[in-house]
Amino acid sequence: MKGNAxxxxxxxxxxxxxxxxAWLHLNGYENGDPATNxxxxxxxxxxxxxxQFIDVGANHGIFIDRALQCxxxxxxxxxxxxxxxxxxxxxxxxxxxxxxxxxxxxxxxxEGELVLHLHPTDDTASSLTPRKNMMPSFTDKMIEVTVPCRxxxxxxxxxxxxxxxxDVEGAEYSVISSGAELMNSLSRVAVLFEYSFGWxxxxxxxxxxxxxxxxxxxxxxxxTPLGLExxxxxxxxxxxxxxxxxxxxxxxxxxxDMQRHQLDTPEGTTSFYAF
Numbered sequence: 681m682k683g684n685a686x687x688x689x690x691x692x693x694x695x696x697x698x699x700x701x702a703w704l705h706l707n708g709y710e711n712g713d714p715a716t717n718x719x720x721x722x723x724x725x726x727x728x729x730x731x732q733f734i735d736v737g738a739n740h741g742i743f744i745d746r747a748l749q750c751x752x753x754x755x756x757x758x759x760x761x762x763x764x765x766x767x768x769x770x771x772x773x774x775x776x777x778x779x780x781x782x783x784x785x786x787x788x789x790x791e792g793e794l795v796l797h798l799h800p801t802d803d804t805a806s807s808l809t810p811r812k813n814m815m816p817s818f819t820d821k822m823i824e825v826t827v828p829c830r831x832x833x834x835x836x837x838x839x840x841x842x843x844x845x846x847d848v849e850g851a852e853y854s855v856i857s858s859g860a861e862l863m864n865s866l867s868r869v870a871v872l873f874e875y876s877f878g879w880x881x882x883x884x885x886x887x888x889x890x891x892x893x894x895x896x897x898x899x900x901x902x903x904t905p906l907g908l909e910x911x912x913x914x915x916x917x918x919x920x921x922x923x924x925x926x927x928x929x930x931x932x933x934x935x936x937d938m939q940r941h942q943l944d945t946p947e948g949t950t951s952f953y954a955f
Contacts, residue, residue, distance in 0.1 A: 708904040709922045718903035719872065719925055720746055721955045723845070725934045726870050727751045731840040735759065736787050736832070736855055737847040739803065741769050747843070748778055755779045757835055761786035761796050761827045762806050785828040788851055789858040794829040797822045807849040809882045832859030841868040841931075850878025853889045863896055868931035871898075877921040890914040898928040901935075907954040908935065915947060 704710045711717040723743060727733065727750040735743055738758040747754055756779060760766040766784035773780035786794055786808060799805045799822050811819050832855055846852045852873045863869060871893075875886060890900060891914070901908040903925040911918075911926070929935065935953050943952040 704922070706904065706906075708902050708909070708924045710924075711905070712923060714742070714746075716905055717925065718905050718907070718955070719743075721905075722872060722903060722908070722927060723747055723843070724750045725938075725955065726843040727754060729841060729934050730843045730870075731755060732757070732837050732842040734832075734835060734837075734842065734844040736845065737761075737849075738769060738782070739765055739847075741772065743845055744769075744773075744780060748780075752778065755837075756781065757837070758782045759785060759787050759830075761808075761829075762798060762803060763825065763827070765803060783830075785830050786851075787832050787848070787855045787858060788829050789831065789854045791830055791834075792828075793826050796825045796827045798825055799823075805849065807878060807881070808851045808854075809878075811849075811878075812881050813877050832856070833861045835859070835862060837862070837866075839865060839867055842866050842870075844869065844871045846871065846873040848874075850876065850880075850882035850884065853879070853884040853886075853892075854882065856889060857892060860896075863930070866930070868933065870930075870933060871928040872903075872925060873928070874923070874925055876923045880921055886919050887914050887916075890918075893928045896930065898930045901927040901929065901953070903927060907938075907952055909943060909945075910951040910953070912947070912950055917946075 714720045723746055727747040733747045733754045733756045735758040738744060738760040744756055744758060758769060758780065760769060763784055766782055770782045773782060786796060788794060788808060794808055797807050797810055805811060846855050848855060879886065893900060900911040902911050908927060938953040941952045941954060943950050
């Protein structure tokens, strides 16, 4: 009997853990798969109505490929600091029919040269700050490479509908804040950015980021697998270091044509835009 009770307790424990994971994923947290966490859905939605795509932290170019599938006429400007990855991207698009400009540099709120921390087998962990929150057995293998660095403002684009994706392992707000002039010059722009414990490593504040966008007339959303949840205002509970993705939108956008639902939250009723 005791053994059967233990099995039952373990089964209930596993079931509750599965429920917890399902709740987190459904609400947009702790799911890094762009095919299921809403990132590809947002990209597809906006790429069809945009003329320009800025990919900051392009890595292997999976977001570029996805965007061009949706809109082959997109003007793409990509930034990748890892010399190996950026070189591969340049070679891939150099003789293609697509308009893709690949820049081998980092973006941040400073210009000149910065140290990029690279892992020899995990190119998704590259960061402008040491990965102090990761295990020493991982970070001890990282190498330092000096790379050129620019501000987002140096990206010269006309005032056309623009989609921006930023995934730079904690330095997202530094990139965003370096693009004030660019953001002010664009009447229709959407910015997709990642939030994670890398923000703590970089010393960035989600509150500062939300206030930065709010001061420039943007509306904020959090991604979920089923749609976008409007975030009316920042609360301290958002600084939880749980992985998720946010979208900042200014001007007309595909959201205007999407089905909107009323959604109850701990902060009150908000709007939910289903994909």
